[in-house]
Structures are given as C-alpha cells and as structure tokens.
Amino acid sequence: KAGVTQTPRYLIKTRGQQVTLSCSPISGHRSVSWYQQTPGQGLQFLFEYFSETQRNKGNFPGRFSGRQFSNSRSEMNVSTLELGDSALYLCASSRDTRGYTFGSGTRLTVV
Amino acid sequence: TQLLEQSPQFLSIQEGENLTVYCNSSSVFSSLQWYRQEPGEGPVLLVTVVTGGEVKKLKRLTFQFGDARKDSSLHITAAQPGDTGLYLCAGSNDNQGGKLIFGQGTELSVKP
Numbered sequence: 001k002a003g004v005t006q007t008p009r010y011l012i013k014t015r016g017q018q019v020t021l022s023c024s025p026i027s028g029h030r031s032v033s034w035y036q037q038t039p040g041q042g043l044q045f046l047f048e049y050f051s052e053t054q055r056n057k058g059n060f061p062g063r064f065s066g067r068q069f070s071n072s073r074s075e076m077n078v079s080t081l082e083l084g085d086s087a088l089y090l091c092a093s094s095r096d097t098r099g100y101t102f103g104s105g106t107r108l109t110v111v
Numbered sequence: 112t113q114l115l116e117q118s119p120q121f122l123s124i125q126e127g128e129n130l131t132v133y134c135n136s137s138s139v140f141s142s143l144q145w146y147r148q149e150p151g152e153g154p155v156l157l158v159t160v161v162t163g164g165e166v167k168k169l170k171r172l173t174f175q176f177g178d179a180r181k182d183s184s185l186h187i188t189a190a191q192p193g194d195t196g197l198y199l200c201a202g203s204n205d206n207q208g209g210k211l212i213f214g215q216g217t218e219l220s221v222k223p
C-alpha cells in the first residue's frame with residue numbers, strides 16, 4: 001500500500017516569506033501529526049489533526065498552523081519565516097496511538 | 112512536561128558486538144514506541160510496547176518496557192553494519208491523541 005507522501009521534498013525560502021507543506025496520509029488513516037526535527041532539539045511535536053479538527057498542539061508560536069481536509073490530506077503553513085525554522089518537517093499518519101507511519105519529510109532551508 | 116532521556120547519544124561498535132540503548136522518564140506512558148531513522152528519511156516504526164514488563168523480539172533486537180511503564184530498553188545482539196542508523200524512542204498517552212514525546216535519539220554506527 002502507498003505510504004505517507006510529503007511534498008515538496010526540499011524547499012529554500014527567504015526570511016520573512018511564508019511556506020506551505022503538504023502531507024497525504026495512508027488511506028484509511030484519519031490522524032495526521034506534524035513534527036519538526038533539528039539537530040539541536042530533535043523531534044518536536046507541532047500539532048495533530050483528526051477528522052479535520054486539531055486535536056493536539058505543541059509549544060510552537062502561532063506562525064505555525066495547519067489544517068486537514070475531508071480526504072484526510074493535511075497542510076502546514078509557516079508564516080514570516082525565520083532562520084531558526086530551517087529543519088526537516090515530518091508528517092505521520094495513524095489509525096490509533098500505537099504506531100505511526102512517517103513520510104520522508106520536507107527539508108526546509110531558510111536563508 | 113513529559114520528557115524522555117535516551118542514552119547513550121552516540122555508539123560506535125564493531126560488527127558482532129552487543130549493545131543496549133536506554134530510554135528513561137519520570138512519567139508514565141500508555142505506550143512506548145521505538146523507531147529507526149536513516150539519513151534523509153522519516154523514522155520507521157520497529158515496535159510498540161504497551162504492557163509493563165513486556166518484552167518483544169524482532170530478530171536480533173529485543174525491546175523491553177519497564178514494569179512501571181516509565182522506561183524502556185533496546186538490546187541488539189551481534190550487531191551488523193545494516194543496523195547503523197538513528198534509534199529513537201517515543202512515548203504516547205492515550206489521552207493525548209497523536210502526540211509523541213521523542214527521546215533525543217541514539218546514533219549507532221556498526222563498523223565491519
């Protein structure tokens with residue numbers, strides 16, 4: 001079966017710009033979570049969507065937002081990009097809380 | 112705030128050696144998951160443990176969940192170069208939906 005698909009794989013943006021990342025979960029998975037991975041902080045939870053509703057949110061500023069569509073596809077948006085937002089952004093989907101399938105991630109570089 | 116402390120952070124061993132990675136917390140988790148991540152890719156789920164004291168085996172890998180569900184360990188027997196990668200533990204709670212708390216990871220290098 002198809003895995004979790006994230007697009008684009010790589011992105012270079014300038015400080016102050018905004019960016020939208022996309023995630024298509026495994027068919028039948030209604031939960032989609034987003035994580036930021038950096039060398040210094042490791043993997044940090046951004047937010048989770050379930051049936052188009054944000055069910056959980058991590059400790060990130062309001063510049064980070066997301067949404068989920070009726071087909072479970074999800075997008076996350078980062079506005080007013082800062083250099084520190086450079087990271088690997090990972091999306092994961094699941095049927096329950098006992099195991100997650102991650103996508104390959106979007107590598108965002110802010111210059 | 113729940114935290115997971117993973118040790119060691121780095122491990123470099125020769126092929127054939129055994130190793131253990133530890134994941135500790137002062138908090139109780141509903142389940143503990145172990146992932147392996149290769150450069151440029153997302154983490155891949157290895158195992159989920161949910162019952163205190165539970166032991167699961169995956170070929171040469173043995174996973175254990177502490178009796179109090181606050182800690183876990185991963186033991187690899189006779190490591191091979193193909194085991195090289197970043198190993199991550201992650202805790203979850205049933206009342207927090209899809210939020211995983213990750214340890215900092217253990218970077219394992221197995222030399223031939």
